[in-house]
Amino acid sequence: MNDFQAGRAGKPSTVSARISPIGGLDVLSRHEVARLRGASGSGLHALLRRCALAVLTSGNISDDPRAILEQYPDFDIQVLQQDRGMKIELSNAPAQAFVDGQIIRGINELLVAVVRDIVYVSTQLEQVGFDLDASAALTQSVFEILRNARILKPQVDPNLVVCWGGHSISREEYDYTKLVGYQLGLRGLDICTGCGPGAMKGPMKGATISHAKQRRRHNRYIGITEPGIIAAESPNPIVNHLVIMPDIEKRLEAFVRLGHGIIVFPGGVGTAEEILYLLGILLHPDNASTPFPLIFTGPRQSAAYFEQIDRFLRLSLGDEVARHYQIVVDDPETVARMMIKGLEKVRHNRLDTKDAFFFNWALQIPLEFQQPFRPTHEAMRALQIHRERPRHALAADLRRAFSGIVAGNVKEEGVQAIEQHGPFAIDGDADIMRALDKLLQAFVDQHRMKLPGGTAYVPCYRVLSA
DSSP, rough: OEEEEEOOOTTEEEHHHHHHHHOOOOOOOOHHHHHTTTTTSSSSHHHHHHHHHHHTTTTTHHHHHHHHHSSSSTOOOEHHHHHHEEEEEEEEEEEGGTTTTTTTTTHHHHHHHHHHHHIIIIIIHHHHHHHHHOOOHHHHHHHHHHHHTTTTOOOOOOOEEEEESSSSOOHHHHHHHHHHHHHHTTTTTTTEEEESSEEEEEEHHHHHHHHHHOOOSOOOOOEEHHHHHTSSSSOOOTTTTTESSHHHHHHHHHHHOOSSSSEOSOHHHHHHHHHHHHHHHSSSSSGGGOOOEEEEOOOOOGGGHHHHHHHHHHHOOOGGGGGGEEEESSSSHHHHHHHHHHHHHHHHHHHHTOSSSOOOOOSSSOOGGGGOOOOOOOOHHHHOOTSOOHHHHHHHHOOOOOOOOHHHHHHHHHHHHHHOSSEEEEEEEEEHHHHHHHHHHHHHHTOOSOTTTTTOOOOOOOEETT
16 A cells, blocks of 8 residues: 655645565564553553654654644654564655655654564563662563564674764764764774664764675664654664663663663753763772773864763763773864774673673663653652762763753653753852853753754753752
8 A cells, every 4th residue: 555645835745655664673562452452441552653764754843843743744654463474554755755656765764673572561561560669670671672673693703883863963973973983884883872863863874884895794773762762863874773761861871771881962951861860870889890881072163062971070070080980082083083992891891701792781870860751740859969979870860960951952751841840950069050050051052952044942940059
């Protein structure tokens, strides 16, 4: 079934089609199909529709989680179980996902990943019944999702570099991420990002060229996302392995368990959240001897950005935090060489501790970094941002503060909460609050909260004691 409908009266062109999924998906049971069709009233169909539409508009750049759904209000997806296998039926799907009536192969694969992860999390993990108050069980759930997605690769030396950074970055910053990705690819490294545009796309794009030059096959461009963010950050077209984790905490844990080193490019509140997540873990006493290469880098124009980040981290968490990261400005080749040296330390450590190369079991992640944080007004106001707390605990609540701002900016639930009750209030030690307010204002001034050219940014937060 292929039915093309041209756009009219300003409406985008759409296609209705029944497609055969390509690879990576087992046959579904009638119960699983029923849940996806919404027959059980579980809300899974709405989740499937939202994530599928994000994949079908791969490459779209938008900060508005409602924009795509409003652009394609008649879009629907149904999973059909047939005797000869499964079919995916798309109604009024974006025409950009098709060529001559046939769905683009890469988009087909990402669509399969959406169905796979939503089904697995909602059925298999629920049946297992993980204890959500136990750290080991939460880590096991992350492992199970990644294993089911066929992401874990045994008998491969550490070579997966996670790249964090903003989707709303300047052209100079974006070009720089490509140069770093190019240098990483020349050295045989694979790339993992949050799967969206900007700093999540650039390293993959650079690596594709160097991988091709090195005649390297079976390259991995892994994108890890979660339902609350995918609508605002559709997967970029280079992603060839997509994983949708159930929440931001499991997404972040997947990054640090799966990746062997991390490079941070300029970004906004989401990038700050990621930095605080990893540093909070590395500051925990149990991880003192665990090597984890972490490099902050950007072009010369971004030097002031990293100076701001460094000042905020030192002020809030102490000067000792700086020993966990290195800052390199405008030198992609040095970044790649430093990462190679760091990965060699990771390799020797994993061999000495008999830890797996494909999943960092030894890293201790405290429960406060794993339990999902729902950013309500009450929860944001209750954050304990005080210097007398253990540094990793303080980092955990700082991470939650940035997570709440991300939600208020781009996640449907957070946007609705701000519309109904006004901005979140964040309170804590006066000097930390002043530094936080200054950092956030810099993000706004540099257009790191919203894409340039959009409506003026209205903060979803109020920093108290500042």
